[in-house]
Amino acid sequence: MTLQEIVRRLDQFGPGLTIYVQAPWQPQANAIVSCPRDDGGVPDEAVAAGCGYFLEVFLALGVLRQIPVVSGQAAGEVEQCARLIEYAEWLDSDDKPLSRAFPRQNYPGPMIVRCNECGKHFDIVVRREGPQEYPCSACGKELVFDFEAFVRKAIEQTKKMRRKRRGRR
Numbered sequence: 001m002t003l004q005e006i007v008r009r010l011d012q013f014g015p016g017l018t019i020y021v022q023a024p025w026q027p028q029a030n031a032i033v034s035c036p037r038d039d040g041g042v043p044d045e046a047v048a049a050g051c052g053y054f055l056e057v058f059l060a061l062g063v064l065r066q067i068p069v070v071s072g073q074a075a076g077e078v079e080q081c082a083r084l085i086e087y088a089e090w091l092d093s094d095d096k097p098l099s100r101a102f103p104r105q106n107y108p109g110p111m112i113v114r115c116n117e118c119g120k121h122f123d124i125v126v127r128r129e130g131p132q133e134y135p136c137s138a139c140g141k142e143l144v145f146d147f148e149a150f151v152r153k154a155i156e157q158t159k160k161m162r163r164k165r166r167g168r169r
């Protein structure tokens with residue numbers, strides 16, 4: 001599979017999965033979607049395919065929902081790939097102003113969150129910054145979700161995973 005093919009059907013993958021892409025990152029690069037190892041490392045099938053850590057599926061979905069999409073158009077897919085690559089590279093850099101990842105003027109923004117109670121993923125619409133409550137669509141439990149805190153945590157997790165990847169060499 002290529003990164004572009006993954007982007008085309010991104011919403012069919014589980015939000016808990018991770019995208020692995022072969023370097024150098026580009027739309028036609030060899031890519032695979034898989035479940036990270038228990039220790040967060042790159043799974044064997046991704047290593048066998050020559051792919052390294054790229055981005056979590058739920059983060060990629062969040063990024064792509066920030067840009068208008070004409071589905072099924074090749075040009076749109078290439079643009080989506082470019083946006084994801086830009087975001088993944090930005091995550092890998094040291095200077096990370098949050099405003100560049102998720103510009104505030106884009107509120108309200110759709111997002112996928114995971115229920116603490118039943119573990120199901122569900123869609124929410126983030127209307128403003130700061131913590132807010134969202135009822136789980138499966139069990140009805142209120143989930144407190146702070147979009148910016150979430151993004152910060154995701155960035156920290158990504159950094160940790162990248163350090164691990166580098167340490168493995």
Ligand SMILES: [Zn+2]
Nearest residue numbers: 115118136139
């Ligand atoms: Zn629930």
